[in-house]
Amino acid sequence: MYPPKFGYVIPDNLNEALEFLEEHQDARPLAGGHSLIPMLKLRLIRPSYIVEIRRFSNLSYITKDGNLYKIGALTTHYNISKSSIPLLSETASNIGDPQVRNMGTIGGSISHLDPSADYPAALIAMDAKVKITRRKGDRVVDFKSFAKDMFTPDLNPGELVTEIQVPTFEGYKFSYQKLERRAGDFAIVGVALLLKLSGDVIEDVRIGLTAVNNVAVRAKGAEEELLGKKLNDEIIEKAATRAMESANPTSDLRGSAEYKKKMVKVLTKRAILTALKR
Structure with a gap:
């Protein structure tokens, strides 16, 4: 049309x-x-x-400020994919095809808030913050509260997303796993994981899910199953199973709700095993 x-x-x-x-x-x-x-x-x-607004070069940047990465809203997926930001760069590299990655921006993506988009899984796992600018000044909100519902960001008339802030997560292992029908498609299921070990014990773990709810969610049950534990096959299996508790997908042409829920388990397990190899 x-x-x-x-x-x-x-x-x-x-x-x-x-x-x-x-x-x-x-x-x-x-x-x-x-x-x-x-x-x-x-x-x-x-x-x-x-x-x-795409010509505003002052909104295209990636800087490291202490324990934060600050990313301008007009930064392209390609530039983020090449910036070595734990988890977020890998997520960006899985978005669309080269044309999309060279033209699409992180600010545009999260302002649109497609429930099957890739970034939300990583951003909610990373406790990202969103800087919103209006004529009267700026406000900074947690990404979790920014994503009010599908296609419904916390943006009032006259406001623009101008910056995304994520912690550096130094010393963390990470993985983003995505199920898609064809390369470059939106996610059928997406799982983003950050993992920090102290010896062989899990000191911190964060798991974000996309495409299985109206907005991205944390797999809290899976995180609880892993935190403070020594990793073994049984613990990983239990955590992957509990990740399904946070998924409430709907059936569509890309798969049934039951299939998508089972794929949350598969991809969570895959994300853990992939992260551990890093």
């Missing part, structure tokens, strides 16, 4: 963009476009204006 008619606005700077978005509450910002344009073509949204 063809998108509906809309006006196209190219502001000179971020302040102009924020002002326009505040004054025209049905306007939508355009960064890489890989989330927005398909919705326009399907006429799921009908904005009066599209506001181009």
